[in-house]
Amino acid sequence: MSVIDLKAIEQLYEDDYTLWLEKTANILRTGDLSQLDIIHLVEELETLGSEQRRKVESYLRQLLKHLLLYQYWSLPECKNHWAMEIENFRAELKRLLRSRTLYNYLISVKDEVYTEAVRQAKKKSELKCFPETCPYTIEQILDLDFYPELN
Structure with missing residues (x-):
């Protein structure tokens, strides 16, 4: 050419x-x-990687927020809704975390993302009782059968 x-x-x-x-x-x-078109191709590849990391953060934030709401917001009519949201975000994360790189990324951003999830959960519920540090292990967060005990 x-x-x-x-x-x-x-x-x-x-x-x-x-x-x-x-x-x-x-x-x-x-x-x-x-x-x-090497310049644009490289740019697009870098963007794809960034998008995947942003998705991990977003799904993790939503998952953590809903785990907190499930555990601390004692409105019975909301429990099924929170549980369905937890299931949906776990399914999305499971697809992304087939990549070991993204799994390691999730581990590295868990605490930072947890802080954001707490802030959002407080705004949604007006509760102030959420732990300052993440009470869930990575295994619990990703375990399809784990639901925190109600407080």
């Missing part, structure tokens, strides 16, 4: 992202790496 064609594919990234993705995938399939 000539320099003009490479410039065209680089411009395609700005003009029609979906078509750029299709053309990039085809270029990779054919193995003609000289045609690749």
